[in-house]
Amino acid sequence: MFDLDLRSRKPIYEQLVEKFKELIIKEILQADEKLPSVRTLAKQMTINPNTIQKAYRELETQGYIYSVKGKGSFVQVSDDAVNQEELMKIKEKLTADISEALYLGVTRKEIEQLIKKAEESIGGQKTND
Amino acid sequence: MIELRGVEKSFQNQRVLNDITLQIKTGSIYGLLGSNGAGKTTLLKIMAGILKQEEGSVQMKEAPVYENNEVKNKMVFIPDRLYFFSHYTIEQMAKFYQNIYSGWDQSRFEELKDIFGLDIKKKVSQFSKGMQRQVAFWLALSAMPDIMILDEPFDGLDPVVRKKVKNLLIRDVAERQMTIVISSHNLREVEDICDYVGILHNGDILLEKDLDDLKADIHKVQAAFRNHVPAKLKQELTLLHEEKRGSVRLWIVRGSEEVITEKVEAYSPVVFDLLPLTLEEIFIYEMGGVGYNVENILV
Known part of the structure; x- marks a missing residue:
């Protein structure tokens, strides 16, 4: 399904949570799609089933998935809460990057030009579709 | 569940374990870490009912372990120094295990033959150190235990086999809630698969925690x-x-x-x-x- 970096310092369960979030946000896993069962995933990836269980529980409290007793876990229809969190993260990252750019001497105008360029590239993509 | 309460053990006036109290949940993979000479092997042998503690109690599913055949029937201990009867082939060892463990699953044994790919007609003593360890896992997994106690289990296994063995262990934990206790100095090995760790030092449990909580x-x-x-x-x-x-x-x-x-x-x-x-x-x-x-x- 996907690979985890067992050499990474990040706890495996955090990596799992992040991977699933990414798959859900990018809609590779779609609303109401069933997630692999804890057992299957444990066997497939050689990960402790308790760790996977914990990751699923975390995803559930964060509102990314829901579970049906005896059936398994499913992707939650994406709502604003999910997007809000992503938005906040991106804004934080942008702020950090922009402050670094300003510190390094990039001018406001140049940043504005970059925004324009990004806008155009998104627009371009849309017409290509 | 494995429960140790106030376990103490000495060898010839030398205190090895002081007042060890810990709990291992069913279906958990517990990593027992410790400095050299901390008492890990002694503690594992007490859990496996091979040694008897002087003070305190060791219980599995609320029954004492020591000299309790019923509990031991559902438990396999793989020591760091393996022991096989001399001149026994893998097949003969399997027969022996089959007689001892009532849960022995012959079809599982056959199935694992393809995975390990060792000749069952060959004497175990003729195999290399790493291969002998594979035999130990093969026999242990075929006995379908509820609890596996492993002392330095990955020593001498090559990376491919290690991965294979870990996967087999995880399968049993996922499928039928097997409980595993692993001791190791190789922390990388333990980090991948354990959900709970305990650190032993000079006969005391220094710390015992969920691995992710510990890291957080x-x-x-x-x-x-x-x-x-x-x-x-x-x-x-x-x-x-x-x-x-x-x-x-x-x-x-x-x-x-x-x-x-x-x-x-x-x-x-x-x-x-x-x-x-x-x-x-x-x-x-x-x-x-x-x-x-x-x-x-x-x-």
Whole structure:
């Protein structure tokens, strides 16, 4: 399904949570799609089933998935809460990057030009579709 | 569930274990870590009912272990020094296990033959060290135990086999809630598969915790400040260790990511990096806390 970096310092369960979030946000896993069962995933990836269980529980409290007793876990229809969190993260990252750019001497105008360029590239993509 | 309460053990007046109390949940993979000579093997042998503790109790599913055939029937211990009867072939060893363990699953044994790919007509003593270890796992898995106690189980296995064995162990944990207790010095090996760890030092349990909680509660911080390091900040943080690398400070701090970040950022650092620790680093710093230092060894 996907690979985890067992050499990474990040706890495996955090990596799992992040991977699933990414798959859900990018809609590779779609609303109401069933997630692999804890057992299957444990066997497939050689990960402790308790760790996977914990990751699923975390995803559930964060509102990314829901579970049906005896059936398994499913992707939650994406709502604003999910997007809000992503938005906040991106804004934080942008702020950090922009402050670094300003510190390094990039001018406001140049940043504005970059925004324009990004806008155009998104627009371009849309017409290509 | 495995439950140890107030377990004490001495060998010829030498105290090996002091008052060990711990619980291992069913379906958990518990990593028992410790310095050399900490008492890991002794503790595992007591759990396996091979040695008898002088004080305290060891219970599995609320029944004592020592000389209790019913409990031992559902438990396999793989020691760090393997033992097979001399001149026995794998097939003969399997027969022996089949007689002892009522849960023995012959079809599983056949199935695992393809996975391990060893000749069952060959004498076990003729195999290499690593292959003998594979035989031990093969027999243990075929006995379908509820509890596996493994002392340095991955020693001498090549990376391919190690991966295979780990996967087989995980399968049994996932499928039928097998409980595993693993002791190891190789912390990388344990880090991948354990969900709970206990650190043993000089016969005492130093710390026992969910592995992810353990990792969430200790961090490595690298920070630099424009002028000098704010003394107040150092008081606010629970520092376990400090190193100076030029103008950058390296700190090992107890606490969650959010709390540490908030405290450090209040002093507007020029450089600020926060990393989780590896299990190996946690082990080293925890041991450092009780005077078992790396520096003492690397003079």
